[in-house]
Amino acid sequence: MSTRVIKIGGRAQGDPALAVALAAAAAAGDRVCVVHGGGDEVSQLQRQLGAEPTFLNGRRITTEGDLLVVRMVLSGTVNKRLVRVFTAAGLAAVGVSGEDGRLLTCRLFGDGALGAVGEPETVNPAMLHALFAARLVPVVSPVGRFADGRGCNVNGDDAAAAIAAALGADELLLVADVPGVLDAAGACIAQLDGEGMTALIEGGGATGGMIAKLESARRALDGGVTQVRIGNIGAIGNPAAGTTLVVHAHERRHR
DSSP states (O other): OOOEEEOOTGGGOOOOHHHHHHHHHHHHTTTEEEEEOHHHHHHHHHTTOOOOOHHHHHOOOOOHHHHHHIIIIIIIHHHHHHHHHHTTTOOOOEEETTGGGEEEEEEEEEOOOOOOOOEEEOTTTTTHHHHHHHTTTEEEEEEETTTTTTTEEEHHHEEEHHHHHHHHHHHHEEOSSSSSOTTTTOOOOSEEEEHHHHHHHHHOOOOOOHHHHHHHHHHHHHHOSSSSEEEEEGGTOTTTSSSSOOOOOOGOOOO
């Protein structure tokens, strides 16, 4: 039985094929943990409330006031909607957040330029193991807490990578709106190693959200995740689809 962490962005969530693909993966015997985003809906509500969302390298700058919106949208609206859709497709889905069961305890991301944004420092997977044992599918909202108890926004890719490492997952799949990491001609790159990921980020070949995905993929691999892929919904059921990310022994960074 394999353990798979599947991160789904906001746009993929509206595709009817998503729930079908996840249900098939669970029916095949995989232990599946879903981590979701929902940034477009967060931005929409921010604008309705008179604030303009801002980003830095694909990660949302989050004030304390913004965090209330993030929690409301991700842990409330998006999480419970996904649980409803997945349950209707036959998945025994349970919605939780990184704030539940001390799942995600975070440190301030970077130099604090993003505000109330956390980077997972410790992951307590006990709750997830208990849900797996009960044959349930965790659906995780990426909101965590700092060590002092304050809440924080966590980039969904960062949360998924940390959870995958803590579970010793066989695969982390980052579901994107594209079939994988694309080259300059728009073709999907079949495989990227650590040097290739670095070159794409530093050379400008990767921008915005893809930078966050590549950085998170690298952390997951360094944390012991067996395989990381970036692909579209079709990659959930097709192990050959998407871009497979690897690090060679000489590239590995020990945490």
